[in-house]
Amino acid sequence: MNYQGVLTKMESEFLQPIQYYLMFENDFINMNQLLDKPVTLTFIKYQCLNCGLNKPIYRQGFCRDCFFDIPQAADWIMRPELSTAHLDKEDRDLEYEKKVQLQPHVVYLANSSNVKVGVTRKSQVPTRWIDQGAHEAIEIVEVPNRYLAGITEVALKEHVSDKTNWRSMLKNDIKDENLVEWRERLKSFIPDEAKDYFIESNTETNLEFPVHQYPEKPKSLNLEKQTTYSGILKGIKGQYLIFEDDTVFNVRSNEGLVVDISIT
Incomplete structure (x- = not known):
């Protein structure tokens, strides 16, 4: 199953454990349902959360021009x-x-x-x-x-x-x-x-987070440099996805990236 869209911070529901949702323009994923499953993330392009253009993200999901102009930043x-x-x-x-x-x-x-x-x-x-x-x-x-x-x-x-x-x-x-x-x-x-x-x-x-395995030595995934990553999702905490090999991916820090998410 494949999903594609621009990353924004995961929405959450205050339950025990917390439920997480990755929202795209015309679809969403309940991330809790992906726990213990292989997930592949692929970087496609940029999409500034303000102007929508394919320009490198500067901070908070915005391109440099928008970041220094809009009130949201x-x-x-x-x-x-x-x-x-x-x-x-x-x-x-x-x-x-x-x-x-x-x-x-x-x-x-x-x-x-x-x-x-x-x-x-x-x-x-x-x-x-x-x-x-x-x-x-x-x-x-x-x-x-x-x-x-x-x-x-x-x-x-x-x-x-x-x-x-x-x-x-x-x-x-x-x-x-x-x-x-x-x-x-x-x-x-x-x-x-x-x-x-x-x-x-x-x-x-x-608060109780949906984590099946905590990383011993968390290493942060830079999807812009690596472009593609595959791993078994073991937990979600804060705005981080936690994978079996100790790789962690901060969804919020990667707002404005258009990604393909493949679930097998």
Whole structure:
């Protein structure tokens, strides 16, 4: 069976275990159903997620021209503390920025390789945690805009990591943490502007990923250079496909690549 289309990050469904779906323009694949089956990935061409042209992908699924032009790739996406829509100040497209920035956001703690702090729109809970491969997570602050979430994250990352070690996450080299205790420990470091939004009482969310075999020494597949890869799919975690030979493929990092997927 063959599928062909442009890669975008896998959609997910919060079940036990999490269900993953690779979406194409006119079709989709339930990736969980491919576990323990031989899968071949073949790179065909590029397709920028904005302009649709066959141009090398620069970042986030966009060609270089689009990346430095469109609001979906502006600096405040990765650095929410740079958000300015609450000041009615435009970066690239004020209408888009208001739509995204002026909605409830959550500052959270997630444990994927270690405890880290992060920011996401409230509507993206628990999807954001799934994408990061976190096996447990908890909201600690819920604020009305992206700017407040951003400055809270900046303050807290002085005291807790804001990075995930992807190799440790994929090897499942992790330990359980008491995120409620972490939340209480970090409470005093929340900026004054966000203190009233602290979540006093909630419990952590636990996530189960569909993995039959974790890699001992994960090695990342560069499909643009190798062009074709075949292997037996053994797991899915975060946005990674995990294969029997320890090869791992980050779907999200390869957005904008048109691929052929063959299942035998």
